[in-house]
Amino acid sequence: MLKKSKFVRVSVYLTLLLAVFLTACGNSSKESSTRTLTDSMDHKVSIPAHPKRVVGSYLEDYLVAVGVKPVVQWSVKNGSGTQEYLNKDLKKVPLIDYSLPYESVTKAKPDLILMGTDSAVANGKYNQYKKIAPTYVVKNGNDVSWRAQFLDVAKAVNKTDKAKKVLKKYDKKVKSARSELEESAPNKSVAVLWVTNNSAFIVSDKSASGSLLYGDLKLKEPDLVKQVSKKATADWSAVSLEKLAKLDADYIFLVNSDKDASMFKDPIWQNISAVKNDKLFQYGDDSSWQYKGPIAYTEMIDNVLKDITK
Secondary structure: OHHHHHHHHHHHHHHHHHHHHHHHHHHHHHHHOEEEEEOOOOOEEEEEOOOOOEEOOOOHHHHHHOOOOOOOEEEEOOOOEEOHHHOOOOOOOOEEEOOOOHHHHHHOOOOEEEEOOOHHHOOOHHHHHHHHOOEEEOOOOOOOOHHHHHHHHHHHOOOHHHHHHHHHHHHHHHHHHHHHHHHHOOOOEEEEEEEEOOEEEEEOOOOHHHHHHHHHOOOEOOHHHHHHHHHOOOOEEEEOHHHHOOOOOOEEEEEEOOOOOHHHHOHHHHOOHHHHOOOEEEEOOOOOOOOOOHHHHHHHHHHHHHHHOO
């Protein structure tokens, strides 16, 4: 009986010890299931270690590049305008209006909300969004490069290693393209225009395609682009036909959202140097030319090489 009693006591002890061990493991697992990060607005955000349902409107290029498929995708004009160059990657992903209505965000059931600008969460909006899911405002602003923003998005979704590999591959492509352009089109200048509603806009030298052409590819920047960029408050700035007459670009990449625009028939347009010399290359809304990110820029590099070095 004594041996049996001792055996029972040992069994109970071992059972309790196992229970304590399993509880500790459970708590450890629970603790490691989230990470606390500080966003660009100094919010301390508890983020899932491996978020599964991410809302990142207008950050889709970055997300797709690191292998994260968002649960909704950015759109404008009642869904008629999307980032069409990402269609293959975002197939069957529901649309969400660019203004991110609370009801639509809630319906998406996110476990992480990424915001691309401080203004998107201004006037008390942040507190509303964080009630839906952890909300992280990524690095943004005129002094923040697309690379810094890309890496911040990657950090938020725990894909930093993948992002570094993406940038390494991208930089290799840039180096190769730059070498090819130096040989085929030395000291040539380029500009990017967007025509919509019979109005022309020119891209800033540090935004979207401007960042790629003048920053990464080191193509020559026309004087008009420099002048407009100094006063730019957005990626694209309106420019009159009279000013475009002075555009001294060897090549123009045109994002044409208004194929029947009357301005194309105007003598001033037709006498722009690159237009007159048949050095204008047109792309539509389905292209990547209005956007930024490793996927958009990779596509643009291919476009530039095809058009300039052919």
